[in-house]
Amino acid sequence: MSRDASDQVQRESEPSEPGAELTGRLGFLFKHAQQRLYELTSAALAPYGINGRELAVLLVLDALGPTSQQDAARRLGVDRTTMVALIDALEAKSVVVRRPYEEDRRRNVVEFTERGRELFRQARAASDEAERRFLDPLLDDAAAEQLKAQLRALCR
Amino acid sequence: MSRDASDQVQRESEPSEPGAELTGRLGFLFKHAQQRLYELTSAALAPYGINGRELAVLLVLDALGPTSQQDAARRLGVDRTTMVALIDALEAKSVVVRRPYEEDRRRNVVEFTERGRELFRQARAASDEAERRFLDPLLDDAAAEQLKAQLRALCR
DNA sequence: TATTGTTATACTCTATAACTATA
DNA sequence: TATAGTTATAGAGTATAACAATA
Secondary structure (H helix, E strand, O other): OOOOHHHHOOOOOOOOOOOHHHHOOHHHHHHHHHHHHHHHHHHHHHHHOOOHHHHHHHHHHHHHOOEOHHHHHHHHOOOHHHHHHHHHHHHHOOOEEEEEOOOOOOOEEEEEOHHHHHHHHHHHHHHHHHHHHHHOOOOOHHHHHHHHHHHHHHOO | OOOOHHHHOOOOOOOOOOOHHHHOOHHHHHHHHHHHHHHHHHHHHHHHOOOHHHHHHHHHHHHHOOEOHHHHHHHHOOOHHHHHHHHHHHHHOOOEEEEEOOOOOOOEEEEEOHHHHHHHHHHHHHHHHHHHHHHOOOOOHHHHHHHHHHHHHHOO
16 A cells, blocks of 8 residues: 555545535445445355355354344344344354243244354454455555544444 | 453454444444434435435436436436436426436436425535534544545445 | 336345234 | 244335337
């Protein structure tokens, strides 16, 4: 990366490129940045047979340990009915299993299978690598970290 | 604080807050930042009876002048069949009109109505204000501009 | 043959409501 | 009564395929 910082910093507050009325808007920028991240991540995860949403479920399971579907749904910020389908898909691929929870038989415990845990480790590494490639256009690691910090601030 | 040493090691680029495995990921950050921007923008546009996608169409029309649906669709990066429905909605609200284009009668020309142009000006201002509120958690205007510059770099 | 607008259709992601079995 | 999981269903947003009119 050998570009001058001034190439990337927007000096004035009015963009001057043609079409910036649209392409300079936050909604447009977020949509397209996200689209690009989605493409990179999808390609990176394809060899493992899971998608980004399923990896997110696995990250939650890894963080929480064996968990009820409801807890995982809350943690992920999705509806519990959405979680049913996500776990269905992961269970069909033998990445996780549902176990009855004896102490409260309304619940399932969801946990990794042995090969599911190994698949998760590899898929997470592939996704990490995709994130790094996504961030590659930024100047350096400090810029990448700052972007993350700003996004964190914007999520309340 | 007398935990095992391995608990206290501050790793290099790993965030240490609980749950950061998920919430520190770019996909998660983008999704939630965008969700927040969506909520603010939706609320800001509601009084004008249009949504963010429709405002994007109007921004394209404003940038291009009277345009065919296909040109507008290309500029926006959506399918021409998607544009049909978008123009349908805007025309139903008398914000734009379709006019036959005499030089090439396969085409329509889409353009603002008089009150549509005025509504657009006000809606755009409201959306701008929503963007500013969205960016409010950032330190200052320079940080906001830098975020935009970084997003632009990430969209290729 | 190719292009513009259109319709019909389908797919993805997600949520709400209602059912069941448990508590 | 309340909760966990499930099913059925619906809505938003989008795309593909096929058609009519026109070039």
